[in-house]
Amino acid sequence: MNRTEFLLQMDEILGLKPGTLKGDEKLDELQNWDSTSLVSLIGLAESSNSVEISPEQVVGCSTVADLLRLAGAN
Amino acid sequence: MPSQVPQCLKYPAVAADILRKRHSLKQELLQQSNLLSARIAILGGSTTSEIRSMLEIFLLAHGVRPEFYESGYNRYSEDVLFESPSLWCFKPDIVFIHTTWQNVLEFPELTDGEAQFEERVRREIARFESIWQKIHNDLGALIIQNNFDLPRTRPLGNLEAFQPSGRLNFLLRLNAEFANYARKHSRFLINDILYLSSRLGLDAWYGHTYWYNFHMAVTPTAAVALAQNIAGIVKSVYGKSKKCIVLDLDNTLWGGVIGDDGVHGLLLGRDHAVGEAFLDFQRYIKNLQRRGVILAVCSKNEAENAKEGFSHPDSILKVEDFSVFKANWNPKPDNIREIASELNIGLDSIVFVDDNPAERALVSNQLPEVATPEVGTDVSRFAEILEYERFFETDKIVRDDLNRADYYSANAQRSAHEAQFSNYGEFLKSLEMAAEIGSFVPIYLERITQLINKTNQFNLTTKRYTSAEVEAMSLDSEFITLYGRLTDKFGDNGLVSVLAGRIHDETVEVDLWLMSCRVLNREMELAMFDALIEQCRARGIRAIKGIYIPSKKNGMVANHYESLGFARQADSDESCQAWGYDIPESYLPKTRFISVFTKPQPVPANA
Numbered sequence: 001m002n003r004t005e006f007l008l009q010m011d012e013i014l015g016l017k018p019g020t021l022k023g024d025e026k027l028d029e030l031q032n033w034d035s036t037s038l039v040s041l042i043g044l045a046e047s048s049n050s051v052e053i054s055p056e057q058v059v060g061c062s063t064v065a066d067l068l069r070l071a072g073a074n
Numbered sequence: 075m076p077s078q079v080p081q082c083l084k085y086p087a088v089a090a091d092i093l094r095k096r097h098s099l100k101q102e103l104l105q106q107s108n109l110l111s112a113r114i115a116i117l118g119g120s121t122t123s124e125i126r127s128m129l130e131i132f133l134l135a136h137g138v139r140p141e142f143y144e145s146g147y148n149r150y151s152e153d154v155l156f157e158s159p160s161l162w163c164f165k166p167d168i169v170f171i172h173t174t175w176q177n178v179l180e181f182p183e184l185t186d187g188e189a190q191f192e193e194r195v196r197r198e199i200a201r202f203e204s205i206w207q208k209i210h211n212d213l214g215a216l217i218i219q220n221n222f223d224l225p226r227t228r229p230l231g232n233l234e235a236f237q238p239s240g241r242l243n244f245l246l247r248l249n250a251e252f253a254n255y256a257r258k259h260s261r262f263l264i265n266d267i268l269y270l271s272s273r274l275g276l277d278a279w280y281g282h283t284y285w286y287n288f289h290m291a292v293t294p295t296a297a298v299a300l301a302q303n304i305a306g307i308v309k310s311v312y313g314k315s316k317k318c319i320v321l322d323l324d325n326t327l328w329g330g331v332i333g334d335d336g337v338h339g340l341l342l343g344r345d346h347a348v349g350e351a352f353l354d355f356q357r358y359i360k361n362l363q364r365r366g367v368i369l370a371v372c373s374k375n376e377a378e379n380a381k382e383g384f385s386h387p388d389s390i391l392k393v394e395d396f397s398v399f400k401a402n403w404n405p406k407p408d409n410i411r412e413i414a415s416e417l418n419i420g421l422d423s424i425v426f427v428d429d430n431p432a433e434r435a436l437v438s439n440q441l442p443e444v445a446t447p448e449v450g451t452d453v454s455r456f457a458e459i460l461e462y463e464r465f466f467e468t469d470k471i472v473r474d475d476l477n478r479a480d481y482y483s484a485n486a487q488r489s490a491h492e493a494q495f496s497n498y499g500e501f502l503k504s505l506e507m508a509a510e511i512g513s514f515v516p517i518y519l520e521r522i523t524q525l526i527n528k529t530n531q532f533n534l535t536t537k538r539y540t541s542a543e544v545e546a547m548s549l550d551s552e553f554i555t556l557y558g559r560l561t562d563k564f565g566d567n568g569l570v571s572v573l574a575g576r577i578h579d580e581t582v583e584v585d586l587w588l589m590s591c592r593v594l595n596r597e598m599e600l601a602m603f604d605a606l607i608e609q610c611r612a613r614g615i616r617a618i619k620g621i622y623i624p625s626k627k628n629g630m631v632a633n634h635y636e637s638l639g640f641a642r643q644a645d646s647d648e649s650c651q652a653w654g655y656d657i658p659e660s661y662l663p664k665t666r667f668i669s670v671f672t673k674p675q676p677v678p679a680n681a
Contacts, residue, residue, distance in 0.1 A: 015097025032097065036127045039284065039294045040093040047090055053283060 001048040006073035009048075010064065013040045025064045045071035079135050085447055085462045089298035096127055103134035108626055110312055110538065115143040115166035115215070117150035119177035120291035128298050132305030136314050147289055148177070154205045162213070167540060168311070169209050170218045170304060174267065174291040175225050175245055182239045191238035191247075199251045210261060214542040217262045218307055221249045223271040223292075226280055260520060261541055263307055263469055267292075270299050306464030312538065313528030316445060316465040317419050318368040319359065320410055322428035323380055323401070325451070327359070327391065328352050332383040333375055343388035351454040356390040358457040363395055367466050368417060368482050370398040372409045372426070377401040397482035406433050407440040416489070417482060418591030420530065420627060425465045427456065470520060481592055484565040491564070502597065502667040505562040509598065511605040512673025514548035514555040514574075521569045522557055525590065530627040532599075533588040534620065534634060552577050554609050558602050560593050560668070567593050571602050575618070582610060583619040587634075594630075600664040603638055605672060607661050619643075620653040638664075 001009070007021045014021075014032045027033055045051045049072040061067050080099055082091045092099070112133070116122045126142050133140045143164040145153045150171055153161050179201065180194050202219075209217055222245040234240035249268055256264050271279040274296055284290040292300060309315060324331045329341025329348050341349040342356075363369050369391075373380050380401035384393045393399065398416050400409040406428070414421050421443040428434050429451045438446040445465060449456050460466075488505070495501035514522055523541040530536060539547070547553045558571035570593045575584035584606070589599060610618065620635040635653035636642070646652035 009094060012098070013094050013096075015101075034123065035121065035288060036093070036096070036124045036294075039124060039288065039290070040090070040096075042283065043090050043093060043294050 001044075001071075001073055003068055003073050006044075006048075006068060006071055007064075009044055010041065010067075013037050013044070021064055023064050023068060027062055027064065027067070030064075041067055041071070045073070049073060083132070083135050085459050087298075087462075089295040092128065092131065092298055093124075093294055096131055099131050100134065103131065104139075106134070106137065109134070109137055109139040110314075112138050112140050112308065112312065113143070113165060113167045114140050114308070115145070115161060115164060115169045117145040117153055117169060117171045119148055119150050119171075119173035120285075121147055121289045122172050124290065124294055124297040125172060125292075125301050125304075128301030129304055132302050133308060136305055136309040136312075138305075138308060138312055138314070140308075150177075151201070151205055154208050157212070166213060166215045168218060168308065169213065169215045170265070171205070171220065172291075173220050173222075175222045175241075176285075176291055178222070178245070178248070181241050182244050184239045186238045188238055191244070194244070195247055195251065198248060199255075202252075203255065206255070206259075206262060210259070210542075214540070215261075216311060216540060216542075218265050218304060219252065219256075219262065220265045220267045221252045223267045223279060224276065226276045260470065263311075265300070265304055265307060267300060267303075270296070270303055274299055302464070306467040307469060309464065310467040310469040311527070313524070315467050316367075316425050317423040318370055318397075318413070318417060318425070319362060319460075319466075320370045320372045320413055320424055320426045320444075321359065322430065322433065323371060323373040323375060323383060325429045326427060326453070326456075327356055328383055328386065328389070329453075333379045337382055337386050340383060340386055342386050348453070349388075353388060353390065355453050355456050358460075360390050360395065362466060365468070368419075369396045370413045370417070371396050371400060372406050372413065372428075373401045374403055374406075375401040397485070405436070407437055410437060410441060410444060417485075418531070418594055425460070427460070429453070470524075481565065481567055484567075485592060487564050488562075498595075499667070505564070505596070505667070507560060507562045507596065507668040509561075509601045509668045509670045510559040510673060511556055511601060511670055513609075514544065514557060515673075516545075516548075518557055518569055519545055519548065522572050525569065525572050525588065526586065529588040529590060530625070531591050531630055532594065533625075533628050534631055535585050535587070535623045536625050536628060537586055537623075539586070547574055554582050554606065554613070554615075556602060556605055556609065558589075558598060558605070560596065560598050560601075571598055573602050573606060575606075577613070577615060580615055581617040581619055582606075582615050583621065585621045587620070597665060597667055599634070600666075601668045601670050604663040604665050604670065607657060607663075608672065610657055611661075616657055618655040618657065620655065622651040622653065623649065624651075 007023060008018055011018050011020050014030060014037055016031065042053050045053060051072045053070055057070055061070060080102060082095060116126055122144055126144055130140055143161055143166060150173060178198060180198055182191050182194055206217055209215055224242055224245060228234040228242065230237060230240050234242040236243055252264060256262050279292055279296045281293040284293050321327055329352050330339055332340065342352050343349045344353065359369065371380065381393050384391060398413045400413060410424065410426060414424060421441055425445045426437050427449055434446050437444055447459050447463060449459050492501050519541060523539065523544045526544065527538050548555055554575050554577065556573040557569055559569050560567045570590040572586065572588050573584060574586040575582040620640055622635060624632065640653035640655045643652040643654050
């Protein structure tokens with residue numbers, strides 16, 4: 001899954017209109033951002049890009065761009 | 075379920091899709107009308123926000139709109155034992171306790187023998203029982219309690235399964251104790267995560283990432299499965315489970331086409347791989363029927379040919395197992411409408427199973443209220459696909475469920491008998507009906523609660539009550555409560571009607587009056603009214619106020635109070651109509667065809 005596709009999936013996870021997220025947003029400032037969104041994204045990364053995400057990596061994420069990097073979608 | 079359940083919640087649902095679409099799903103499901111409300115407290119031994127999110131989606135899909143209370147992380151015990159004010163103010167209808175093996179406080183030590191093992195079991199169970207008892211006594215809520223899943227690691231290897239020091243042995247013993255408690259307490263239900271985790275596999279059930287980062291005891295995928303399972307339980311508590319399964323025949327209940335292949339050409343039985351799968355599906359259906367699910371046939375066949383299929387020597391199902399048998403060349407949606415009409419049930423109480431995708435599509439398109447799962451053509455998958463959507467989940471099996479198939483078979487005999495009469499009164503007289511009517515008594519409380527929560531059509535207010543509320547009503551002298559059982563020469567219809575009202579001075583306000591559709595047009599409602607009048611007179615009550623709250627399904631009782639001689643009260647609005655009736659000095663019983671036996675009234679505790 002590439003960056004554009006991943007951002008569109010993130011839009012859906014957060015209940016946002018397609019194309020809302022650009023990639024430079026801070027996670028804590030996102031509308032509807034909650035733990036369910038986070039675990040949904042981890043699941044998405046793991047299932048779509050076969051990326052295994054360790055606990056330390058998750059804790060280090062503060063922006064959408066960080067997540068994209070983790071998910072291998074940058 | 076409502077008519078338009080989003081496709082992604084149906085089999086084969088993918089957990090990741092549901093998680094991803096949860097916001098849009100919620101918005102879509104909130105568009106439904108007539109949602110029931112439920113106040114659910116989730117008390118977590120781990121974090122529960124994902125479970126809450128998913129539970130909301132699945133409950134909405136079942137027509138239940140939940141309001142949630144969520145405990146803090148691992149405060150499932152403290153919130154109850156120390157009476158968290160926010161929990162007490164919330165007044166939950168249901169408390170779901172989400173504990174897993176990580177919440178066991180006291181696992182056995184390696185040196186433990188039998189005695190220490192038993193003592194640890196006793197202490198752990200006592201700890202949980204103190205929580206459950208306080209919820210029941212102080213909050214009066216129904217409890218849904220997880221049993222225990224198993225850890226992925228086994229320090230003692232296979233010895234874990236039987237050694238007193240084995241954690242697996244200990245957890246399975248705790249599960250047996252939980253089950254024992256559930257058998258003895260009607261307001262306590264188990265959410266079987268031992269099964270769910272086995273079904274998913276422990277590697278998919280638990281993930282280190284989720285535990286160490288978020289203290290989620292289950293993975294997001296498992297949270298979806300767990301929420302779906304709890305929603306199935308809640309659905310059954312609120313009487314939203316399906317009542318009837320309508321089955322095609324050829325290549326659904328047996329392999330082959332009866333009209334072409336004949337009985338002996340059918341694939342059914344142990345001597346053929348596919349035939350064995352059909353046999354097992356028949357056994358599954360037979361078990362559904364035994365516990366009260368109504369069976370009906372809807373098949374494109376000549377009726378005689380179709381019935382002959384059940385004479386196959388290996389057939390587990392027999393013609394008499396089906397309450398309605400439609401084998402003809404009419405469109406299946408027409409037949410299913412007739413089945414619903416003959417059984418007096420709503421289309422939304424029906425599940426239709428057919429191997430033919432064109433027939434499924436037709437029914438799905440023309441009758442969206444009917445659940446038409448995509449069962450495919452592989453009979454070996456049919457049962458698990460039906461189970462996936464928890465169509466027939468039940469919170470308890472009461473005696474009336476076990477007899478339900480008999481009622482509907484007797485109904486078929488009544489219908490045939492009715493055809494012999496041109497005068498309906500003569501027909502009713504010939505039924506030799508007898509009713510037992512009395513105040514709520516403990517032995518019937520489960521059935522009364524079940525009827526209150528399942529009846530939609532002949533139900534004046536569609537108000538739902540928990541069994542604790544029903545029990546409280548039965549013990550309160552400010553209430554008049556009545557149940558009615560009806561028998562006739564074809565059999566016992568069971569407990570079929572419930573009525574209750576609160577007394578205010580010399581008036582009783584009836585806000586609960588319902589009757590099973592299996593005894594419609596038998597004048598049982600008149601027998602109940604006569605009994606109500608008798609109760610009122612005995613207690614010095616001079617007037618009755620009847621409430622009618624229209625719903626999408628209870629139009630058949632819109633004129634109920636008017637037909638009994640009530641007058642509409644001017645100040646009542648359309649959405650909650652009030653009807654008044656002054657009890658005359660010389661009341662003539664309205665019942666003409668039912669011999670009524672009134673049970674002695676028990677004296678309420680606070681009388």
